[in-house]
């Protein structure tokens with residue numbers, strides 16, 4: 389978005405009154421639809437939730453809109469994925485919202501990554517050298533349901549802190565979510581059990597938490613590094629490796645070009661699956677449970693077909 393437009397919106401924002409806790413509900417804005425889904429599980433009808441990025445967008449590269457600034461200006465709480473996932477678009481919006489409650493470190497800012505299990509933590513110097521967009525460890529951690537559980541608990545604590553009168557309600561909602569999630573995990577584990585150890589390739593490093601949780605073996609990536617587009621040399625190496633290891637599944641996030649994955653698939657006999665890494669990635673994925681239902685159904689169906697198992 390153009391800076392001039394941002395300035396105009398910022399000017400409007402300053403002029404607006406700040407209707408905190410209007411109608412007795414906390415106004416929650418989340419960076420992604422996954423976090424919105426988890427906030428809804430815990431907050432129920434005591435909060436209003438809106439996500440900024442859509443689930444079919446690459447969460448690293450979201451085009452900021454003036455409406456985002458207005459939403460942030462009115463919010464009591466902002467929940468971010470963290471680990472620099474949103475570093476390219478969210479910090480300027482927080483600045484321009486002129487909402488002191490949401491500044492990092494303030495009571496109305498929740499970094500959801502602080503209580504979860506983070507994979508691929510960098511060793512040694514932390515850097516975004518060569519454009520790697522995962523300098524703080526892998527930020528796609530919500531694809532392990534146990535991390536979803538931890539995020540929900542952090543949200544429960546934060547909502548109770550901001551609205552102590554509804555603390556018992558949030559605690560009951562979290563307990564119910566915990567129970568339903570545990571039951572769903574048993575179902576997902578059962579579905580995935582026959583396919584543990586299946587070798588796959590993915591476009592971006594969106595799936596390490598998912599793979600670790602459900603026993604998939606990721607042998608390579610279409611991107612040479614997170615955020616760096618495929619190169620011919622890397623693609624040839626990947627094809628060789630896939631042939632050597634007999635990899636028949638390529639997972640692609642909905643926002644990537646299919647040209648390279650399709651070419652790799654033609655050469656290796658693998659199948660390309662466009663799998664949703666987020667709530668809202670497909671129309672029917674309307675909550676956190678449906679995200680795993682959708683992905684695990686798609687994945688197990690495909691593995692069955694390519695392996696004949």
Ligand SMILES: [Zn+2]
Nearest residue numbers: 448592593614
């Ligand atoms: Zn990423």
